[in-house]
Amino acid sequence: MKLTGAQILVKMIKAQGVDTIFGYPGGATIDIHDEIVRHNDLRHILVRHEQGAVHAADGYARAHKTTGVALVTSGPGATNTVTGIASAHADSIPMVVFCGQVPTGLIGNDAFQEVDIVGITRPCTKHNYLVKDPDKLAATIQEAFYIARSGRPGPVLVDLPKDILQTQIDFQMPEETHLRSYKPNYTPNKKQIAKVVQMVKDARRPVIFAGGGVISSCASEEITRLAQMARIPVTTSLMGLGAFPGTDPLWLGMLGMHGTFRANMSIGHCDLIIAVGVRFDDRVTGNIAKFAPHASIIQIDIDPTSIHKNIPVQCPIVGDCKTTLEHILALMEKQTPAQLTVERDPWLAQIDQWKQTTPLKYDQQADVIKPQFVVEKLWEITKGQAIITTEVGQNQMWAAQYYHFDRPNHFITSGGLGVMGFGLPAAIGAKAACPDKLVVDVAGDGSIQMNIQELMTAVENCLDVKIVILNNRFLGMVRQWQEFFYNKAYACTNIENAPDFIKLAEAYGATGFRCTDPACVEDTLRKGLDTPGTVIMDFVVEREESVYPMVPAGGALTEMLLV
């Protein structure tokens, strides 16, 4: 069968089970876009900026537990994807980004809209390709998807010169991908499993620390079973929120710079950490030298480079989180409950005391809205069932702290890179993946302006997202640092000169509501969530509210600034 490169691309994307892609055309992709619109079973969502396409693909991948796909043109189209790719790379999100490229004959000649996107994205992709041989196109696309979703997932970029897309070639479905140089190891070492169970039996003050790896390997059920079977309290990283029910008595809250008092204290006092799918990022460990001074550490991760990178561990296990936990659970079931929970009561009592004395808190008075109150009300009203995306800054931390995530794949945030402007396009992607779900972007007034153009994408495609702006007229998180560490010198963080977000919503064909009165927060939320279509709810909140607790950068986790 003779097909053009563009036809092969579309065929191969569909063969991967993909039904939605996010894209933006240009001279180098006209052939692909021309082909795509002929396929009813492949939806192309036209974004308004290529960064939006990549974040949308990210949101889609996370909400749908699948691989996100973005398609952009050469040159500026390609460079506009870099932030989104780097974010997906930092968060290990399976994604394939296709870029148009100038014809092979022009590559290297500084042609119009030529950039070396493979060179630019080498350090922020899991792998990338420039396709130079049309006969290798189909196999390369298949390989790209295989690499993106296997092992530790990540973004893969495929650069497609225009002549390759136009050439007619004999098409054959490639054989199953097999790479001699890439064979992720999913199965844990048996001996280590026995060691884990022994360490659990020996522990008096254990803690489970779960991360994004638990979400991506769909292991939250196993984590929950492990916790309940051995009565081990659970904390997570930002990326791990939802891996364990946020309403369970064993839940400690999030760990790290803005973690709860009890989570940070538990790590400071525990004698065993079972770390699953985490990479001990500095935002989570604080001062490494003072991290968990009394604990032995078990670390389970699919990626060997995550182990021993920042923290020495006593029991490293390379393997898929879910598979490894299944092995551990199977062996634990052969122990008696008493063996697995030695001296657990005093430990849980200690934790409960930390919780009682120093809970997460804020004080909602009658005059000004507290941002935390908005998020907590949002949680109540949506019964914790919404998919929440966030922007970056204080809004992100309050969403993490006060929307008590009960299930995986419902919290979508740019964790590793912290990209302002992530939340709106990610929400659009999540909505495209889960049309029956309520999707809410918890936003800051600064961040929302970074990809505001995607409002049009949402409205045009009836991808109804609800945007809750916690409007403090500040680049709040930076302001908070200035307040704490720079003598309140608010250099370049005042953004009170802002657009009218209600009019802005209307200009795009969405709906806007403003709320300035604490007494109206609930009403505004209900109205906004019930109004069909895309809605902005602009909550004018306390300007100088700060996120607590806070571990100053480089400090020990147990040395928190508290309200």
Place this chain on the structure above:
Amino acid sequence: METSRYLLSILVDDEPGVLSRIAGLFSGRGFNIDSLNVATTDDPDVSRITMATTCDAQVIEQIKKQLHKLINVITVNDLTEKKYVERQLALVKVHAKPEKRAEILRIVDIFRCRVVDVGHAHYTVEISGDSGKHQAFLSLLKPMGIIEIASTGAIALAREMGK
């Protein structure tokens, strides 16, 4: 932590960009490369990279794991953990005044090197050996006046059977 010299033998897919991925990994993560040698092997689809680096034990562990994580890297072999033979080739152009020629030739003889080019006032000498031999040789030639040196990085193979 204490640093030492490590010699890694890395088999990679012979594909465009592989060297750049490896160089980028080292620069991006602040690892150090002492020397690097790349050439094809008996399998035309596979190249061997021999790399020398100086670092501590924790860093070498990360280097090995990070290299292995690159999709195009097939195997990473730490030769420092085993017995191996190491060679490095250098061409050394040295001043050869008539009264010094005999001495240079004597040194060349002792080190079992070869003079590969002779001029009116210089010799070019080829030396092959491990880095220790190179250092010893160069320190003896230095007083004669070294004009320039071209040197490969180290190449090495494990002494045992197999790749």
